[in-house]
Amino acid sequence: MQEALEALGLAGRLIVSMDGDVLEIVALSLQVSLTAVAVSCLIGLPLGALLAMTRFRGRNVLIVLNNALMGLPPVVVGLAIYLAISRAGPFGVFGLLYTPTAMIIAQTVLVLPIVTALARQTIEDLNAEYDDYLRSLGLGIGGRLRTLLWDGRTGLITAAIAGMGRAIAEVGAVIIVGGNIDHVTRVMTTAIALETSKGELALAMALGIILMAISLALNAATHALRGDAMRRMYA
Amino acid sequence: MIQRTLLAAILLCVLALPGLTADRFIILQSTTSTANSGLLDEILPKFTAASGITVRVVAVGTGQALKNARNGDGDVLLVHATTAEQAFVADGSGVARHDVMFNDFVVVGPADDPAAIAGSADVLDALRRIAAATAPFASRGDDSGTHKKELSLWASAGIDPVAHSGAWYRETGSGMGATLNTAVGMAAYALTDRATWIAFANKADFKIVSQGDKRLFNQYGVILVNPARHPHIKADDGQAFIDWLLSAPGQAAIAAFRKNGQQLFFPNAGRP
Amino acid sequence: MLDPADEAPLLELRGLTYTATTATLLDDVSAALPATGVTAIIGANGAGKTTLLRLLAGLLTPTAGEIDWSLAGSARRTAMVFQRPVILRRSVDANIRHAIAPLGLNEAEAARRVDEALAVCRLDHLRTAPARRLSGGEQQRLALARALARKPDVLLLDEPCASLDPQSTAAIEAIVRQAAAASTAVVLVTHDIAQAQRLAAWVMFLDAGRLIEHSRAGAFFAGPQTAEARDYLAGRLPPIAPGDEGS
Numbered sequence: 001m002q003e004a005l006e007a008l009g010l011a012g013r014l015i016v017s018m019d020g021d022v023l024e025i026v027a028l029s030l031q032v033s034l035t036a037v038a039v040s041c042l043i044g045l046p047l048g049a050l051l052a053m054t055r056f057r058g059r060n061v062l063i064v065l066n067n068a069l070m071g072l073p074p075v076v077v078g079l080a081i082y083l084a085i086s087r088a089g090p091f092g093v094f095g096l097l098y099t100p101t102a103m104i105i106a107q108t109v110l111v112l113p114i115v116t117a118l119a120r121q122t123i124e125d126l127n128a129e130y131d132d133y134l135r136s137l138g139l140g141i142g143g144r145l146r147t148l149l150w151d152g153r154t155g156l157i158t159a160a161i162a163g164m165g166r167a168i169a170e171v172g173a174v175i176i177v178g179g180n181i182d183h184v185t186r187v188m189t190t191a192i193a194l195e196t197s198k199g200e201l202a203l204a205m206a207l208g209i210i211l212m213a214i215s216l217a218l219n220a221a222t223h224a225l226r227g228d229a230m231r232r233m234y235a
Numbered sequence: 236m237i238q239r240t241l242l243a244a245i246l247l248c249v250l251a252l253p254g255l256t257a258d259r260f261i262i263l264q265s266t267t268s269t270a271n272s273g274l275l276d277e278i279l280p281k282f283t284a285a286s287g288i289t290v291r292v293v294a295v296g297t298g299q300a301l302k303n304a305r306n307g308d309g310d311v312l313l314v315h316a317t318t319a320e321q322a323f324v325a326d327g328s329g330v331a332r333h334d335v336m337f338n339d340f341v342v343v344g345p346a347d348d349p350a351a352i353a354g355s356a357d358v359l360d361a362l363r364r365i366a367a368a369t370a371p372f373a374s375r376g377d378d379s380g381t382h383k384k385e386l387s388l389w390a391s392a393g394i395d396p397v398a399h400s401g402a403w404y405r406e407t408g409s410g411m412g413a414t415l416n417t418a419v420g421m422a423a424y425a426l427t428d429r430a431t432w433i434a435f436a437n438k439a440d441f442k443i444v445s446q447g448d449k450r451l452f453n454q455y456g457v458i459l460v461n462p463a464r465h466p467h468i469k470a471d472d473g474q475a476f477i478d479w480l481l482s483a484p485g486q487a488a489i490a491a492f493r494k495n496g497q498q499l500f501f502p503n504a505g506r507p
Numbered sequence: 508m509l510d511p512a513d514e515a516p517l518l519e520l521r522g523l524t525y526t527a528t529t530a531t532l533l534d535d536v537s538a539a540l541p542a543t544g545v546t547a548i549i550g551a552n553g554a555g556k557t558t559l560l561r562l563l564a565g566l567l568t569p570t571a572g573e574i575d576w577s578l579a580g581s582a583r584r585t586a587m588v589f590q591r592p593v594i595l596r597r598s599v600d601a602n603i604r605h606a607i608a609p610l611g612l613n614e615a616e617a618a619r620r621v622d623e624a625l626a627v628c629r630l631d632h633l634r635t636a637p638a639r640r641l642s643g644g645e646q647q648r649l650a651l652a653r654a655l656a657r658k659p660d661v662l663l664l665d666e667p668c669a670s671l672d673p674q675s676t677a678a679i680e681a682i683v684r685q686a687a688a689a690s691t692a693v694v695l696v697t698h699d700i701a702q703a704q705r706l707a708a709w710v711m712f713l714d715a716g717r718l719i720e721h722s723r724a725g726a727f728f729a730g731p732q733t734a735e736a737r738d739y740l741a742g743r744l745p746p747i748a749p750g751d752e753g754s
């Protein structure tokens with residue numbers, strides 16, 4: 001109880017004082033995770049929609065695989081990417097290890113399956129409703145895809161939020177490929193892990209509270225956005 | 236349209252990222268004890284001021300640090316596992332090994348001291364009493380320098396603790412801080428380096444129960460990763476860091492570092 | 508069965524058959540459709556009317572037989588209004604814009620067509636409303652507006668007035684008549700016999716997937732040739748068993 005109160009007070013003080021180090025960590029967390037989510041959406045939304053719109057051999061295998069990948073443990077992803085981009089690994093020459101780019105790659109691998117699977121589900125329902133009409137307009141697959149993505153936007157925003165939740169809360173992958181280097185690759189979750197290992201439990205918890213506050217703010221913002229889209233487009 | 240906006244946003248984010256700026260830096264693969272104690276935070280700015288080189292610290296267990304360095308994922312290695320370090324140099328992964336400093340290990344335990352070892356200066360005797368009392372003991376269990384040290388102490392005491400793993404001997408498989416958190420949580424004894432212990436904030440009622448035995452001596456060494464094996468290694472800047480660490484200003488900086496008024500690391504470069 | 512070839516034909520169905528897994532939904536339909544004027548397709552629920560329309564729209568591929576469009580020349584643009592209109596999650600005018608986007612019109616022409624379609628279908632006051640909030644009848648008018656804005660050669664209408672009030676029905680009928688008088692072929696599925704009489708030049712009567720009567724509207728309504736058509740027009744149930752229930 002004592003510790004929890006202390007953490008709350010500390011979190012409040014850190015936020016109010018706009019502590020430079022904390023701000024830097026928060027900014028990097030947002031940059032890395034938002035970029036990973038954006039890349040995942042850019043790839044995953046069309047990919048999920050295509051999976052929803054097409055029928056081909058092996059489609060079910062892909063869907064099962066996609067769903068399974070949603071449960072990938074972050075440390076496994078971190079390790080796999082470490083092995084790939086380590087200087088001794090196949091992509092070592094790019095010197096990506098211990099950079100924010102490596103963290104973005106890792107989080108993209110974690111988020112992409114979630115965005116793809118949720119997009120597929122959303123678009124599958126919508127496509128059942130729209131397909132005949134869109135085909136009757138003579139639209140090719142590209143045109144139908146664009147229509148479905150736009151009209152499915154409220155559901156797709158939810159997919160992006162779910163992806164963001166996974167990215168910003170994840171520690172196992174970014175700590176391996178980022179190295180938790182101060183001022184370079186230290187993000188909220190790795191900082192929390194570090195403070196915990198130092199036994200600075202109140203500080204760790206305070207950072208955790210800030211992370212939750214950010215998460216809450218992001219969700220509230222997207223929820224408002226989604227509600228607005230709903231109001232304008234739905235009965 | 237959406238796609239283009241997204242792309243622009245991503246580009247902006249990536250460009251704004253740190254770490255892509257091409258300032259002069261080296262990567263130091265180090266142990267958690269040097270980083271978590273605050274030593275590196277204290278001395279690295281002094282080196283940067285003197286040389287213009289930034290040091291990016293990756294703080295992991297000694298085993299992982301050695302492995303990362305062997306892969307070429309770091310320019311300089313600063314760890315405490317002398318035998319493994321010598322092997323690292325012997326197999327060509329490192330250029331040369333130098334003593335930098337030492338600190339020592341201590342055994343910590345709960346205030347009620349169930350194995351009655353408080354004040355014991357003979358660490359082997361203390362370990363035997365823990366085993367005899369089957370009092371819980373939290374081990375790193377992660378192949379780190381501290382873990383290796385602990386296993387060698389058990390071996391010297393003639394006890395095979397791993398046979399009791401899961402009973403009174405508990406391997407956390409985590410870093411020093413996490414292991415100490417676990418030890419505090421289950422009132423278990425633990426072996427820790429003094430630096431981490433002094434800096435550790437979640438001590439509860441724990442205290443040092445055994446210290447001072449010269450078998451608890453903990454030597455740190457520094458190694459330049461071999462540029463002949465990994466051409467991208469920043470040999471000059473890495474060597475500059477090593478030279479500074481071993482120089483009078485570097486050694487003085489180590490000696491000047493205090494935590495809670497106590498000196499944690501004792502420079503001993505050039506002294507075997 | 509009459510051959511309507513004396514009017515310039517638009518397309519010809521030859522032995523058109525559609526089988527879904529086990530059931531044959533459309534069985535060996537052969538007919539020629541005129542290039543202008545309204546052809547009404549009538550028949551009981553489940554007779555295969557929507558299936559025929561979907562084949563004409565190219566949404567289904569025939570299992571056997573063919574649709575020969577060669578008579579229509581190269582320009583063939585169909586627009587279909589579905590029995591249950593699909594309304595996009597956008598505003599009313601955005602729905603129309605979306606429908607004509609594949610035509611690649613310039614902005615001025617596109618804007619003109621949107622305005623025209625909105626006016627014709629009496630949707631002006633709902634221009635920026637969320638389309639899915641429209642009433643059932645308004646949605647049906649929007650579906651028709653989208654189809655008209657495409658200025659199709661063939662307009663396929665699947666019960667377009669099913670949930671319209673009398674005024675809207677009259678307005679739609681005027682639109683259909685106007686389109687048919689110009690150069691558009693209209694294929695209209697309807698259960699409203701009076702409407703078919705008002706609009707159609709030709710009637711196709713489907714029964715259980717078979718085209719059993721195809722004749723000029725006047726002749727069909729004056730004296731249907733088959734017992735099935737007579738029963739349908741009289742609103743009588745078809746006989747259930749060989750025993751009959753008295754007709």
Ligand SMILES: Nc1ncnc2c1ncn2[C@@H]1O[C@H](COP(=O)(O)OP(=O)(O)OP(=O)(O)O)[C@@H](O)[C@H]1O
Pocket residue numbers: 527528530532550551552553554555556557558559590
């Ligand atoms: N994919 C399918 N598989 C099997 N049967 C189908 C399939 N699609 C439609 N049917 C059946 O085919 C028959 C004809 O359907 P269709 O929609 O063409 O009827 P309709 O003449 O338009 O009827 P209504 O007047 O009720 O709209 C119906 O009995 C329907 O249940």
Ligand SMILES: [Mg+2]
Pocket residue numbers: 556557558590665
């Ligand atoms: Mg129908």
